[in-house]
Amino acid sequence: MSSEFDAIVVGSGITGGWAAKELCERGLKTIVIERGRYIDHGGPEYTDFIPPWKSRGHGAIPERFAADNPRLARALFTLNPDNLNWFVKDDEQPYSTPEGRPYDWIRAYHLGGRSLHWGRVAHRMGDYHFRAQAKDGHGIAWPIDYADLAPWYDHVETFVGVAGSVERLAQLPDGKFQPAFELNCAEQAFKQRVETAFPGRRVISARTANLTAPSEQQKALGRSHCQVRNYCHKGCHFGAYFSSLSATLPAAKRTDNLTIVTDSIVQSVVYDPGKKRVTGVRVLDAHTGVGREYTGRLVFLCASTFPTTQILLLSTSAWFPHGLGNRSGALGRYLMGPGRGFTGLATLPSYHDRYYYGRKPAFFAIPAYRNLTEPADGYVRTFGVMGFAFRTSWERGASAAGGGPQVKQTLRTPGPWKICLASAGEMLPQWRNRLTLHPTKTDRWGMPLIHIDLEYSANEHNMNEQAKRDIREMLEAAGCVEIQVGDFGLPGHAIAEAGTAVMGHDPATSVLNRWNQVHDVPNVFVTDGACMSSNGDPDSPSLTFMALTARAANHAADLLGAGKL
Secondary structure, eight states, rough: OOEEEEEEOOSSSSSHHHHHEEEEEEETTTTEEEEBBOTTTTTTTTTEEEOOGGGEEEEEEEEHHHHHHHHHHHTTOOTTTGGGGGSSSSSSSBBOHHHTTOOOOOOOOOOGGGSOOOOOOOOOOOHHHHHHHHHOOOOOOOOOOHHHHHHHHHHHHHHOOOOOOOBBBTTTTOEEEEEEEEEEHHHHHHHHHHHHOOOTTOOEEBBBSOSSSSOOHHHHTOOOOOOOOOOOGGOTTTBOOOOIIIIIIIHHHHTTOOEOOOSSEEEEEEHHHETTEEEEEEEEETTTTOOOEEEEEEEOOOOOOOHHHHHHHHHHOSOOTTTTTTTTOOOBOOOBBOOEEEEEEEEOOOOOEEEEEESSOOOOOEEEOOOOBOOOOOOOOEEEEEEEEOOOGGGGGOOOSOOOOHHHHHSSSSOEEEEEEEEEOOOOOOOOEEEEEEEEEEOOSSSSEEEEOOOOOHHHHHHHHHHHHHHHHHHHHTTTTTEEEOOOOOOTTTTTOSSSSSSSSSSTTBBOOOTSSEEEEEEEESGGGGOOOSSSSTTOOOHHHHHHHHHHHHHHHHHHHHHHO
C-alpha cells in the first residue's frame, strides 16, 4: 500500500467519516487512520437481532463487569450485555484526573467510533449560541455565525436523514426534515399540560438521525427506514440510523479514492519548518508497536476532542515547543463538558387503557428557555431538557422481589406509564479547565497519559439547581406522582466533551481560524469537538460537528485546487 496521499483523516467516527466522504468526492486520494479494530456494517458486533428476552441476563450488566469498570457502568445508560465490546474498558487505556475532580471519559476504539452508539439527537445551533460570548464575555468569540453554517447544516441533514418538525423557534433553527416521530399519548398529555402551565416552554419531538422516509440517495447506500425497535445501542442492520459505517464511509468508498487502515495509533504530525506545513503523520501499530509514516498534502484531525488535542500537544518541535499551533497557549484550554444535569422519573397515573406499537427511538425535547423566554437566577447561558414516556412492561420484573406464578401473571399485563426527564446545560468556556499530558505516566504504547482537569463554576451549579427545580415543577404540572429527581452523573457522562483547540479570530488567543485551520499551519484542520468555542446545546453537538467538517473539507479541497496549500 502506498504511504502517500492527498489527504489524511485521523479518526473514523462522526467527523472522520464526513471528512473522508467530502474529500473523496472532491477527487482527493484519502486515507482514514483508525486506532481501533476493523468492523463491518451489520457484522457480528451488531446485536440488534437479539431480542431483549434473549439478551444475556435480560439486559442486566454483570456485577463483575460493573465492579471492574465503574466509569463505564455509571456513565452509559445504553450499556447492555450485548454491546460491551463496543467500549474501551476502564483499564484498557488509563487517563488521569486531579484528586476530587473525577471525569468519566467514554471511548470506542473501532471503525466508526462513537457514531455507532451516539444518541442521534441532531439539533442545530443558532445565533443565540454563536453570539453568546458577545453578551456575557466568557470564552473566545466564535469566528463564524449561523449564516455561515446554515447551508452546511442543510447539506448534512439532507444526506444524514433527520426526522423532525418545523417549530419556528429562534433558539432552535429548523432544518431539512423527514417526518417526525409522533409523541405517544403520555407525551402528548405532558406537552399540553406543560405548555399550558409554562407558556415560554415548548415540548417537541426531538430532531433525530433515524430515517422515517429514506431518499433515493439513502436507499442507494443500502439504508432503510427505521423499524421502530429502539435497539440503536446495539447497531442497526437496516442502516436506519446515521453512522460512519452505514453512510459516510460507504459513500467515500464508492469514489475509489478511499483507503482505510485500522489498529493504527497516530502519535503526532510531522511539521516541515521550511514549508510551514505538515507533511504527514507518525503512526504506531496498536499490536506490534512498529512505527511508520504516512504523507499527505493536508491532515484532518477527527479523532475526538481529547485524542486530537493529545496529538497536537505531542507534535512538538523547535518551532512549536508546546504543541503544534500553540502560539496562543490556548491548546488544551477551554475544556467543556455538558453541564451536569439532573434526571426526573415519575409515574403518570392515567391512560391505563392505552398502549402503543413499536418502541420509538426518539426523545421529546424542551428547547432552551431560561435566559430566553424566561429569566434565570444567578447564571448566564442556558440549558435544555430531553425526555420520553413509556409504559412499563415485563422487564420491570428484573428488579422486582419474589417469584412464582403470581409474579409471572402480574407481568403479563403492562405496568403504569412513566415519564423520564434529563437536563443538559451549557458549560462556560474557561481558561482554567484544560487537558494536559501527564508529566510521568504513560500508556502501554509509551504515550503520555491524558490528564483531564475540569471543575464546575458557580454558573454551572446555579444552572443545575434551576434545572432540578424546573424538572420537578414540570412533572408536577403534568399530574405525575411518585416523582424522583436525582443527580445525572459525573462530568463526561453525556459523551459531549468540547473545546481544547478552539476556533477564534485572533491567533494570539485561539488555535483555529474560521475554516477550522490551525492558524499557523494552514494544511491542518480540526473539526471534531476540540474546535468548539462554546458547547451550545450539549445534548446534541454532533450535527454541528458534521456541518463544520463538511464546510472545512470543501474549503480545503478548494485551496488545494487553487494551489494555496
